[in-house]
Amino acid sequence: MTPTLVLVSEHHSDTLREEFGRYARDYELRTARSSAEAIEVAEAVLADGGTIALFVTDSRLPDQPVLAAFHEWRRLVPTARRVIAAHWEHFITDAPGLRVGMATGKYDAYLLMPRGVRDEEFHNAITDLLSDWGSTAVDPEVVAVKIVSPAQDALTLGIRDYLDRMGMPSRVYDPDSEGGRFVRELLPDDVSYPLVYALNRPPIEARTVRDVAVAIYGAPEDFSIDQVVDVAVVGGGPAGLATAVYAASEGLSVVVLEAEAIGGQAGTSSMIRNYLGFPRGISGMRLAQRARNQALRFGTQFLTGWEVTSLEPGRDGAPHVVRTEGGAVAARSVVVSTGVAYRKLRVDPLEALVGTGVHYGAAMTAAREMEGADVYVVGGGNSAGQAAVHLARFARSVTILVRRPSLAETMSQYLIGEIDHNPRIEVRTCTEVVDGGGEGRLEWLCLEDTRSGERERVDAQGLFLLLGAEPHCDWLPPDVARDGRGFVLTGRDVPRDQWRDGLPPDNLATTLPGVFAAGDIRSGSMKRVASAAGEGASVVPLVHAWLAPEADGA
Structure with a gap:
């Protein structure tokens, strides 16, 4: 059924309905003039088997305070997003008392009701919230990847979680459904599940999540990186993505190697609300995919599904060699941003x-x-x-x-x-x-x-x-010093007996010249998305300085 938007205002419901007319093709618009009437509308929608994507209300309701109304609406439809669109006569006066409720999660956005046509700032907020609702609360309407499986087993769930983190909408089909039969007809009769049909590529019988990554992005041996790159970034979380964006934008050749999904641990966050510049928050997946697209625009090459197995230090001017299960990348500098893994419960x-x-x-x-x-x-x-x-x-x-x-x-x-x-x-x-x-x-x-x-x-x-965090850097050589917990040491955290000429390495530099560390993998890091991204950007000048002598001699 078509999702519903519930628009609530005692005096301005017609204004809201007119303003939301642009959504009428994809959503059913229902109006209400009070909190009680909104509940009646919602109950009727739910009774008919429908879903509610968004409640939009004026800042003043005739029968109860708006924050109390949100409490009732959340109890009824916890997945719906909730917005205040305050009338311009009350926007400033009502804000102090209502924004506290937004800080405690009672609703998602405090907006000014549009005063005319094409208020794109208003609608940008609305579409952001609808996009977030659509990607987390319901199965997607447009499917990029079909998964055929008779049961929601661990592998099927793992594949779908990987696809979600990569920003690829997917749906699971029973083998006897129309979608399931379509995929099965592309394969021999005797198959094992799950089957994965991605982006019009040949369907596969998936044994692991990595099989799916390889089917979509190619196996390591499918790529040939013959030239020596300026920067090899190991890890595609916030630190690695920031390094890629800033290094590539400044003309350096960059390859990012990521064993799993782009975004790392941060990419699994449903909503990051304290990241600078996103007042309504942003999901980890969207933040990661936007950063990936930004890096791609500047020429970064991403190799997803590559498990790095070792780093061979370059000697006497030779490049470092980052080895993977299916190939190697030679690089003048390496940025280690592999992040951390969650500790095991061990039960x-x-x-x-x-x-x-x-x-x-x-x-x-x-x-x-x-x-x-x-x-x-x-x-x-x-x-x-x-x-x-x-x-x-x-x-x-x-x-x-x-x-x-x-x-x-x-x-x-x-x-x-x-x-x-x-x-x-x-x-x-x-x-x-x-x-x-x-x-x-x-x-x-x-x-x-x-x-x-x-x-x-x-x-x-x-x-x-x-x-909590466990480092993921067993592939590093002994030349790279680590602390007692296995995190990479940089700058003044490096023991004095490993300083060179009486000086510590630069702030984000390791004990192996030309190898740097950024983000959660670094000893003493803050373990926050913003700080990881900041370190990823900050490491680029150090990379430039390391490469400068070679550039001068070119």
Whole structure:
């Protein structure tokens, strides 16, 4: 059914309907003059099997305060986005009392009701929110990749999560459905599932997520990089993407090698609200894909699905060699931005259920499968908070579990505020998961109070593990110094006995000349998207300085 936009205003509903006329082709427009009437409209839409994408309301309603109305509407349709379009007579006077509600997640945007035609700033905000709703709440209308599978098993979910992170809308088809039969007819009769048909390329029988990456982007051996590049960036998260954009824009030849999905850990975030320049927030996937497209525009080459296995240091002016499973890249400089991986829970019965109710990271695709479920999120960082807020759109309940006595030490205040004001989210401090299980998928967890040792068994259909950072750089040679936890040392953090001529390396330089580190992999980094992107940009002048002697001699 066509999604619905509910427009609510006692005196200006006709104005809103006229302004939203441009959306009438793709959405049903329904108006209401009060909060109670909006609830009646929403209940009728839901009773008919429809969906509501967006509530848009005036800042003043006749029957209750608008923030109270949002509370009722969220209870009824938690996946819908919520916007205040304040009339120009009240926009400034109502703002101070209402913007507090936006900071705590009660609604998504505070806008000025358009005063004339073609108010594109207003509609840019609306389309951003509708795009976010469409990519997270419902199956896509336009499908780039067809997945054929008789069951939502761990591999099928992993493939779809990878595609979501790469910005490729996908849908799962039963083998006997029309879409399933279409793909099956392109292959021999005897096939094993899942099948993946991507972008009109030949369909494949996928054994791993990497099979899908190779089918879409090509295998390592399909590429030939004969020339020595200026910069090889290992890792396509925010730091690596920023390095690629700034280095390529300044004329350097750049290759980015990413083993998984572009965006790294940040790419799994449902909504990053504290990134500079995005007042309504931006999903990690969109931020990553915009940065990727920006880097491509300047000539960066991306090799997705390449697992880097080793780095051979260049000697006596020879380039460094970055080796992968299917080929090698020679580079005058290397920027290590591989980021971090989530630590393992190391509870064997739960490790056996990874992909079937247990997930490492936010697992955006899995969130849609949690409707009506009781879900637990383990972790106290921003990624865990963002995952909990997103899951609360679908799950009946979301419980955040942390070993610390509070979230204040590890999570941004804006997220703590959203969590405090979300009735579906509970925080349990001084608690850890010690056991769990189920028949074929997660059904229960055992929680332990770290102070008393008391244990409790709870029903659970989802467990999302965001347990903190472990470095991912075992492929680096011993020439690159690391701290006791395995993070790369740079600048003055390098031990004095490894300084050269009594001087430490430059701020983002490692102990191996011509090799730099940026982002979460670097010892002492802030573990924030903005700081990782800043380091990625800041490393480029150091790369230039390293390459300068060679450029001068050319």
